[in-house]
Amino acid sequence: MILGALQRVDRAIGSICKWGVIGSLLGLFFLLLVAVIVRMVPMLSISGYDEIVELLFAWMTFLGALALWREGALYRVVLLEQSVPEPIRRAITVLSQTLMLLLALVMAFKGYEFLRDAGEITPFLGIDKGYWYLAVPATGALMAVYSAAGLWSALRGERTGGDGGTILG
Amino acid sequence: MFVAGILLSLCALILLGTPIAVALGVVAIGTMWVAVGPELLAIFIQRLYAGTTSFPLLAIPFFVLAGNLMNTGGMTHRIFNVAHLIVGRIRGGLGHVNVLASMLFSGMSGSAVADAAGLGVVEIKAMKEAGYSARFSATITAVSSTIGPIIPPSIPFVIYGSLANVSVGALFLAGIVPGLLMGLGLMLVIALIAKRQNLPMGEARPPFGGAIKIVGAAAPALAMPLLVLGGIFLGIVTPTEAAVVAAGYAFLLGRFWYRELSMRDLPDILWESGRQTAQVMFIIAAAAPFGWVLIQQQIPNALLDALFSLSSEPWVILLIINAALLLLGMFIEGIAILIIAFPVLLPIIMKIGVDPVHFGVIIVLNLMIGLVTPPVGLCLYVVSSISRVSLTEISAEIWPYLLALVAVLLLITYVPELSLWLPHVLGYGVIQ
Numbered sequence: 001m002i003l004g005a006l007q008r009v010d011r012a013i014g015s016i017c018k019w020g021v022i023g024s025l026l027g028l029f030f031l032l033l034v035a036v037i038v039r040m041v042p043m044l045s046i047s048g049y050d051e052i053v054e055l056l057f058a059w060m061t062f063l064g065a066l067a068l069w070r071e072g073a074l075y076r077v078v079l080l081e082q083s084v085p086e087p088i089r090r091a092i093t094v095l096s097q098t099l100m101l102l103l104a105l106v107m108a109f110k111g112y113e114f115l116r117d118a119g120e121i122t123p124f125l126g127i128d129k130g131y132w133y134l135a136v137p138a139t140g141a142l143m144a145v146y147s148a149a150g151l152w153s154a155l156r157g158e159r160t161g162g163d164g165g166t167i168l169g
Numbered sequence: 170m171f172v173a174g175i176l177l178s179l180c181a182l183i184l185l186g187t188p189i190a191v192a193l194g195v196v197a198i199g200t201m202w203v204a205v206g207p208e209l210l211a212i213f214i215q216r217l218y219a220g221t222t223s224f225p226l227l228a229i230p231f232f233v234l235a236g237n238l239m240n241t242g243g244m245t246h247r248i249f250n251v252a253h254l255i256v257g258r259i260r261g262g263l264g265h266v267n268v269l270a271s272m273l274f275s276g277m278s279g280s281a282v283a284d285a286a287g288l289g290v291v292e293i294k295a296m297k298e299a300g301y302s303a304r305f306s307a308t309i310t311a312v313s314s315t316i317g318p319i320i321p322p323s324i325p326f327v328i329y330g331s332l333a334n335v336s337v338g339a340l341f342l343a344g345i346v347p348g349l350l351m352g353l354g355l356m357l358v359i360a361l362i363a364k365r366q367n368l369p370m371g372e373a374r375p376p377f378g379g380a381i382k383i384v385g386a387a388a389p390a391l392a393m394p395l396l397v398l399g400g401i402f403l404g405i406v407t408p409t410e411a412a413v414v415a416a417g418y419a420f421l422l423g424r425f426w427y428r429e430l431s432m433r434d435l436p437d438i439l440w441e442s443g444r445q446t447a448q449v450m451f452i453i454a455a456a457a458p459f460g461w462v463l464i465q466q467q468i469p470n471a472l473l474d475a476l477f478s479l480s481s482e483p484w485v486i487l488l489i490i491n492a493a494l495l496l497l498g499m500f501i502e503g504i505a506i507l508i509i510a511f512p513v514l515l516p517i518i519m520k521i522g523v524d525p526v527h528f529g530v531i532i533v534l535n536l537m538i539g540l541v542t543p544p545v546g547l548c549l550y551v552v553s554s555i556s557r558v559s560l561t562e563i564s565a566e567i568w569p570y571l572l573a574l575v576a577v578l579l580l581i582t583y584v585p586e587l588s589l590w591l592p593h594v595l596g597y598g599v600i601q
Binding site: 133 | 416446501
């Protein structure tokens with residue numbers, strides 16, 4: 001029953017990441033398109049345009065990174081890992097998951113401190129800049145949960161960490 | 170010793186399979202902690218966040234989106250048909266068609282992977298049907314895809330421009346002649362192989378009316394480079410806005426002109442484009458605090474001294490940089506190398522007086538060669554997957570083409586005018 005609930009939460013996080021990324025991308029698309037049109041009409045201007053673009057781009061990046069983290073699809077070099085015996089591969093996976101957990105915890109805790117201490121208000125929209133910075137600790141906290149689970153699985157000898165994703169070029 | 174420790178830790182973590190973004194972040198955290206203390210970690214977060222806020226980098230998701238929309242929206246096979254019309258008749262014609270189609274596609278997409286994955290399917294199918302071996306077809310598809318990010322628009326140029334604070338427009342212009350040279354180099358190798366292996370001649374050219382029909386069908390797609398590059402060079406749009414226009418145009422063409430793009434495809438295309446963008450952007454974000462650490466620890470200066478103790482001749486230093494980048498490209502994907510190596514390389518190239526625009530072309534060309542060098546080359550994997558030809562078979566066949574690409578790289582490295590002439594002529598202020 002607990003496992004079923006956890007799986008539902010996991011799927012919900014996956015959906016939030018997916019639709020958050022799609023929504024941010026569409027939002028950026030329309031904003032930039034409007035910016036081009038507005039530039040051609042001298043009477044018009046969009047106030048706070050830069051601030052919304054920054055908000056959407058930051059959230060798109062960190063939600064996308066969380067999705068890749070969750071799927072074990074962050075880009076990595078798997079050549080060595082695939083060519084070593086199983087006990088060494090397992091040790092490498094434990095190390096990798098530990099380091100991922102460390103980065104995620106720094107993002108969560110130090111990111112929260114940074115958000116709390118920043119105390120900035122955006123110049124045009126007059127909104128707390130914390131909504132922008134929240135992308136780091138919020139996704140960092142979830143990454144930490146996934147890495148803790150990944151580390152637990154690795155310590156129990158289960159295959160974890162995914163095969164790594166591809167990168168553009 | 171501390172400097173060597175930082176760089177060796179990063180290399181070791183990457184080789185051990187730690188995700189590149191995580192390796193960069195953890196090494197930056199460790200260095201900050203050891204050098205000053207945990208209080209410096211606020212800077213880590215600040216740099217990590219700031220790494221995602223560069224306006225020029227916003228071009229990345231939209232060039233990715235444009236490439237994905239074109240691959241789904243029916244543009245790729247029409248571009249292939251035009252290339253076939255132009256060079257399809259000569260011996261080994263479909264090999265030449267493959268290269269020319271990639272050059273045309275390059276003017277619309279900024280990614281080698283989009284070329285290999287999208288156009289590659291059409292190219293390999295046509296070549297196999299015409300009697301070419303699957304191995305030959307797959308190999309040419311892989312090598313020709315590397316032209317994509319050299320001929321503008323280009324995602325690696327957008328990233329380099331943002332890192333080096335160099336005009337993306339100037340970089341786009343600087344890539345045109347090198348991209349054409351890459352195409353010619355590959356066609357030369359294909360011509361030699363076609364003669365030696367007596368490869369088939371293409372079919373007779375279609376009648377004039379048929380030719381007009383083929384060009385007419387592809388014309389709206391072929392107009393995209395004019396729209397994107399014309400918009401940038403006439404100063405109507407920035408490269409970021411041009412990417413948005415390209416994505417919008419690709420959507421309109423696929424949906425309403427060619428009618429091959431369904432609205433049901435759109436969420437998956439947007440999701441895939443967002444994921445691919447996040448893959449790159451998370452590495453860029455994690456590289457920002459790492460770059461800060463490198464500069465704080467004066468690591469570029471230490472490497473500069475080490476390099477100058479070997480030689481102070483610019484041509485030797487450029488040769489060493491090229492060799493190092495080619496070697497790295499055999500194991501790590503290009504964009505990751507670009508982001509990691511750039512803060513280290515910038516002071517070196519400034520010291521030896523290389524124009525940053527010229528160096529942008531050198532580094533991106535290097536990294537594109539890395540996409541097709543075994544054992545780790547993303548375009549090799551993509552083409553191997555779509556052609557069902559093993560990686561070993563493609564790797565065995567690829568060497569003559571790699572030699573041609575390396576020859577072009579050396580030509581570009583030692584004749585800066587090949588890159589700088591066009592930006593200079595069109596008024597982009599590059600250092601001569």
